[in-house]
Amino acid sequence: MKKVTTTLSIIAMTAFFMFRSGRLSEQSTMVLPTNKTIISGNKSFDKNLVLNDGLISPGHSPGKITVTGNFTMGDSAIYKCEIKDTTGAGTGHDQIDISGNTTLAGTLDIVLDGYSPKDNDIFEIIKYGGTLSGTFGAITGMPIGWKIDYGEKKPGSVTIYGPNILLSEGELHYEEHFSFYPNPATKTIFFNKPVESVSIQNVQGKEVLYRRDIKSDLNISTLRPGIYIIDINRGVYKDRLIIE
Secondary structure, X not given: OOOEOOOEEOOHHHHHXXXXXXXXXXXXXXXXOOOOOEEEEOOEEOOEXXXXXXXXXXXXXXXXXXXXXXXXXEEEEEEEEEEOOOOOEOOOEOEEEEOOOEEEOOEEEEEEOOOOXXXXXXXXXXXXXXXXXXXXXXXXXXXXXXXXXXXXXXXXXXXXXXXXXXXXXXXXXXXXXXXXXXXXXOOEEEEOOOEEEEEEEOOOOOEEEEEEEEOOEEEOOOOOOEEEEEEEOOOOEEEEEEEO
């Protein structure tokens, strides 16, 4: 078949049959303008993808869609992003993985599939290898108190995260999955895995406690009640700690 190099517009029925294969690689750019278009499943697009209208919903509860090229969402497009658990992209939550540039508009619709929001969770719902422009015009289903980052604090991705996550510009700690409990705490906190170092700072940024090589628990009984920042492994993971 002769390779098509010009922009292609496809009606919904044609799009349906092409999507069933799970991989599309004929055209340099695919433009999907109709509101009946539904992109679902675990798909790979070897081209630029433009979704002017319709729905993109990765996986089959949940999954991942990969775009080897640029990706554009129009004002009437919807990204339905399902969150099931914290096992990672493609299994625990939906993700669109784009190798090129990304342009966002339209609506982000967050669907919680049995997931109960936790204040220290974070989800990378879009990855991109090029530039990012635009934002979602509307967001529905976002847990109360949660925020969204458009690559400013975690470059190369669009993330949603709970209110206890402290992200400063350029910090990358999504994959580490450190956690501690209880919070609020009184005398001792426990970690889900051994840590190399822990620094606890007050709200003025002054370090009030520092320990190394912690296997499972840390004694904090010397600290006064209040709000602190806990820094694990020198900036790999930061969170808010409340001591009562």
